[in-house]
Amino acid sequence: MKAIDIHIAGDKLETQPGAKRGQELIDLASVVPPQQLVFEIDGDVDIAINPTDIIVLRGGERFSVGDGSPQLPDNPVMRNPIGATLNEQPLTAYGGGRQGKASVAELLTWAGGGEQDIWLDLDGLADELLLPTDRVVLQPQDDFISVPRMEEDRVYEVTVLLDGEAKVRRFPAALTVLRAIRQSLPPRDRPNAHEFDMVDGNLGTSPLDVNATLKAAGVRDGHVLSITKKNGGGG
Structure with missing residues (x-):
């Protein structure tokens, strides 16, 4: 898998593309509390990265490190709705995409509820099965799909x-x-x-x-x- 470059606090760092836990990036940046790792959004509110959050890295993402005084909100309301999709429809069609992060519980509700799995469709990479407790830092390129949950051959x-x-x-x-x-x-x-x-x-x-x-x-x-x-x- 070809490595990509991301930028943290002005430094260019090399990593593998795909869905990452916030803790992996926090460790990569050597961030220690009360500091916060922050995902930079051009023209909108920046998003603090929680250790358990998931974010998809595709290359070119920029992060900064805040001193934590004051702490940035965990899940900010965005100035502009985020154009991620669920089952080929924008999250805004379900009333979502207004905050910087979406939980799997929210995605399941928007997908109609019931016994379903939520997946992240990643271009050129293995798709990611999300856990029921996961929360994703939203980006416009994110494409979620829901499928009926199967106990075997998932x-x-x-x-x-x-x-x-x-x-x-x-x-x-x-x-x-x-x-x-x-x-x-x-x-x-x-x-x-x-x-x-x-x-x-x-x-x-x-x-x-x-x-x-x-x-x-x-x-x-x-x-x-x-x-x-x-x-x-x-x-």
Whole structure:
């Protein structure tokens, strides 16, 4: 995995991309109480990072270190709503995105409640299954999905082949084939996910039913999935 650069208190530091616990960044910056690690937001309120918070690092993020006098609010109300999404809808559609952080409990409520899991869809990285007690520092690029909770086979780690490139991805077993296709496509193609087929090479050459869950379609851990355009392009 290619390392990325982030900036803390003016220093450029190298780390791995993906979802990180606040404590990992606090340790990286050698922050000690009452100091606070603060995520800098251009044109808006900066957000204090709690040790148990989760934040996705994609490269270029900037943090400062406050002296803790006074302590910044734990979950500030933002000047501008944050354009993160849940199930392809902006959080603002659910009444969220107004504060700097969202808990999994809130995301579950917005997703309709019930026995569901909340995932972070991370472009180019393994998707992250969030714990019921997690809270995420929101960024506009954050994309959450909800899927029915399954006691067995909750997660499949598969290889996805697209445009000649193989990527290892983690999908919820209860995710539909269509949504798995959409998550695997580059952002420009996602609105047209219905124009693509997914084939499980471990099962044969027939396209999977896009309306079935991955588990119902026969996908299992370690399988190789190919995505091709229905008119014969790509894959």
